[in-house]
Amino acid sequence: MSSLTITLVTRELYLNRWLIATAIFAGLLSVYLASTSQMGYRIGVLAWLTIIVTIGVILPMYGIHQERKDHSLLFALSLPLSGADYARAKMLGLLLCFFLPWFILSLAAVVLVLAMPGIPDGMLPFVVLLSGFLIANFSLVLCGALLMTSEALIISVVIVTNMCVSLFLFIVFSIPGINDYVQSAVPVWNEVVWTVLIVEVAVLSFALLLPLLVIPRRRTFI
Amino acid sequence: MKTSAFEMRNVRKAFRFFALDDVSLELEPGQIMGFVGPNGAGKSTTLRILMGLVHADGGEVRLLGHPIPRDQRVAKRDIGFVSSDMRLFQQATLSWHMRFVASIYSEWDAAYATLLVRRFNLQPEQTVKNLSTGEHAKAALLLALARRPRLLILDEPTAGLDPVARHEVLAELMEVLRDERRAILFSSHNTVDVERISDRITFIDRGRVVDSSNKEEFLERWRRLQLQLGAGIRLPQSPEIVDLSVDGQFTTLTTDRFTPELATQIQQAGATILEVQRMSLEEIFVANVMRHRKERAQ
Amino acid sequence: MYLQIMEQIRQRIAVGDWAQGQELPSIRTLAVSLRVSVITVKRAYLELESEGVIVTRHGKGSFVAERVALATDLQQQKLDEHLTAAAKLAKLLGLSDEELATRLRRAKRNLGKS
Numbered sequence: 001m002s003s004l005t006i007t008l009v010t011r012e013l014y015l016n017r018w019l020i021a022t023a024i025f026a027g028l029l030s031v032y033l034a035s036t037s038q039m040g041y042r043i044g045v046l047a048w049l050t051i052i053v054t055i056g057v058i059l060p061m062y063g064i065h066q067e068r069k070d071h072s073l074l075f076a077l078s079l080p081l082s083g084a085d086y087a088r089a090k091m092l093g094l095l096l097c098f099f100l101p102w103f104i105l106s107l108a109a110v111v112l113v114l115a116m117p118g119i120p121d122g123m124l125p126f127v128v129l130l131s132g133f134l135i136a137n138f139s140l141v142l143c144g145a146l147l148m149t150s151e152a153l154i155i156s157v158v159i160v161t162n163m164c165v166s167l168f169l170f171i172v173f174s175i176p177g178i179n180d181y182v183q184s185a186v187p188v189w190n191e192v193v194w195t196v197l198i199v200e201v202a203v204l205s206f207a208l209l210l211p212l213l214v215i216p217r218r219r220t221f222i
Numbered sequence: 223m224k225t226s227a228f229e230m231r232n233v234r235k236a237f238r239f240f241a242l243d244d245v246s247l248e249l250e251p252g253q254i255m256g257f258v259g260p261n262g263a264g265k266s267t268t269l270r271i272l273m274g275l276v277h278a279d280g281g282e283v284r285l286l287g288h289p290i291p292r293d294q295r296v297a298k299r300d301i302g303f304v305s306s307d308m309r310l311f312q313q314a315t316l317s318w319h320m321r322f323v324a325s326i327y328s329e330w331d332a333a334y335a336t337l338l339v340r341r342f343n344l345q346p347e348q349t350v351k352n353l354s355t356g357e358h359a360k361a362a363l364l365l366a367l368a369r370r371p372r373l374l375i376l377d378e379p380t381a382g383l384d385p386v387a388r389h390e391v392l393a394e395l396m397e398v399l400r401d402e403r404r405a406i407l408f409s410s411h412n413t414v415d416v417e418r419i420s421d422r423i424t425f426i427d428r429g430r431v432v433d434s435s436n437k438e439e440f441l442e443r444w445r446r447l448q449l450q451l452g453a454g455i456r457l458p459q460s461p462e463i464v465d466l467s468v469d470g471q472f473t474t475l476t477t478d479r480f481t482p483e484l485a486t487q488i489q490q491a492g493a494t495i496l497e498v499q500r501m502s503l504e505e506i507f508v509a510n511v512m513r514h515r516k517e518r519a520q
Numbered sequence: 521m522y523l524q525i526m527e528q529i530r531q532r533i534a535v536g537d538w539a540q541g542q543e544l545p546s547i548r549t550l551a552v553s554l555r556v557s558v559i560t561v562k563r564a565y566l567e568l569e570s571e572g573v574i575v576t577r578h579g580k581g582s583f584v585a586e587r588v589a590l591a592t593d594l595q596q597q598k599l600d601e602h603l604t605a606a607a608k609l610a611k612l613l614g615l616s617d618e619e620l621a622t623r624l625r626r627a628k629r630n631l632g633k634s
Contacts, residue, residue: 015314072308072310075311080294082274219277220277252558400549417521437560
């Protein structure tokens with residue numbers, strides 16, 4: 001990895017530092033809230049979800065799309081790199097920006113489930129699947145922002161993926177293979193859980209690989 | 223054989239509504255080339271192809287000897303690119319940009335950068351989004367100049383600048399040329415500036431290079447002759463005559479191949495030469511483009 | 521443009537800024553300081569050399585020619601220009617030839633004093 005890539009990735013983290021810090025802080029607060037009461041649990045979970053989804057949208061929109069509109073992309077491309085180099089650095093940078101808060105908040109959620117006696121440990125697989133879904137979701141939006149220039153198209157991707165969050169919550173939660181065990185005191189890792197996990201990993205890989213394959217073949221970067 | 227600062231040979235690139243066709247351009251170190259053309263002629267596209275931001279459909283592009291876009295990473299280390307539609311990162315300050323650029327390029331001259339901040343009258347701690355057009359243009363130029371690159375590619379460097387800022391910018395650009403290993407390519411609508419500081423001039427119109435040569439040679443070749451033709455006298459068609467416009471008794475003849483012999487020929491054809499005028503670069507440019515368009519229409 | 525530069529150089533030689541045999545600034549240096557293209561200065565130097573005003577020695581640079589005549593030619597020309605202007609003004613003021621001559625003598629005397 002060239003030093004230029006490292007500089008660019010560091011820059012991405014630096015630019016989004018307040019967003020990341022706020023997300024982590026607010027997310028941890030939500031998890032704490034969820035541990036307090038029934039009501040707190042509902043609000044806390046909703047807040048936790050909203051926070052992660054929000055940064056998942058802001059990062060690609062602001063980091064990629066806005067840069068294109070701002071014409072600061074031209075400045076970036078005048079640096080000693082190719083268009084493909086810059087796209088890769090962007091992708092890595094934004095991925096790290098999302099990964100940091102996502103990982104910490106997911107870990108906090110896992111801890112919440114395991115530590116709180118009021119929350120059955122059977123919820124654990126679902127929490128893990130939800131986390132996995134959220135990062136797969138983010139990578140799809142990131143992929144869309146990297147490959148598309150039309151604002152309308154990108155916003156459509158954002159809307160669709162966000163609708164999927166609700167769909168995920170309803171559908172996956174209702175799948176018998178998962179629903180049956182949510183209330184249990186022991187986490188159950190059955191085939192259904194593994195299948196969903198594999199699908200999530202596949203989607204994630206696809207979303208991250210597609211730009212890496214398509215962008216170097218591009219003939220115009222501006 | 224010195225490596226040219228840049229070379230484009232027979233470059234073509236097709237877009238939906240526009241195409242660059244057979245563009246060939248070359249510049250030697252120690253020279254400034256002014257790149258002039260109407261809006262939409264393809265100036266920005268040409269410069270972007272040069273920088274590897276757009277890949278040509280055909281032809282050869284070399285920057286400081288490096289084939290583009292293949293070796294653009296290496297080439298760009300020694301090249302400064304500033305475009306009038308380029309923006310720096312809005313949320314950061316000029317100081318941040320200076321540190322950013324310094325961390326990427328080893329040739330960054332901090333002392334020169336400080337000097338330029340003073341000369342250009344800039345406040346380094348101001349956020350980019352609060353800079354005026356002129357300040358932003360100067361800031362972007364500063365970031366390129368302080369690296370002392372061997373080649374500067376500038377897309378309309380003085381666009382939107384007030385006369386004072388323009389003067390400051392042109393002065394710094396000329397300073398670059400003190401070093402005869404360095405070169406500058408700049409596109410501009412400001413024919414006065416181009417006429418003054420360019421060594422070579424290239425005219426482009428509708429995706430084609432109309433003419434490219436040494437400035438003094440242009441200024442020497444082109445003339446406007448004010449003629450008085452006797453009744454019934456018509457001048458024969460001739461390749462040296464670019465344009466002939468009649469206004470009552472008086473005829474204005476524009477030529478791009480002026481010689482004393484031509485003047486004699488015209489007189490022998492029955493015309494009285496009232497005046498031989500040199501043409502400004504702007505007049506040459508317009509006449510050249512008009513002729514080019516007429517030829518293409520045929 | 522190159523004509524203007526040639527004129528500027530001739531002036532400086534005539535006035536004595538650049539002495540005979542003195543080296544002129546390099547083409548590039550002059551171009552940068554005048555903010556004019558190198559090629560224009562190069563042309564001016566070439567034309568001046570063909571006129572005999574300057575001499576270029578290969579690999580060494582350009583020098584003011586060793587010709588006294590040039591300086592005086594230019595100065596004579598300047599004198600004529602000034603005298604013509606003075607004559608015009610004198611006519612407007614309605615001065616006679618004698619009055620004009622007196623004024624000229626007085627001016628010369630004042631020069632000697634300073």
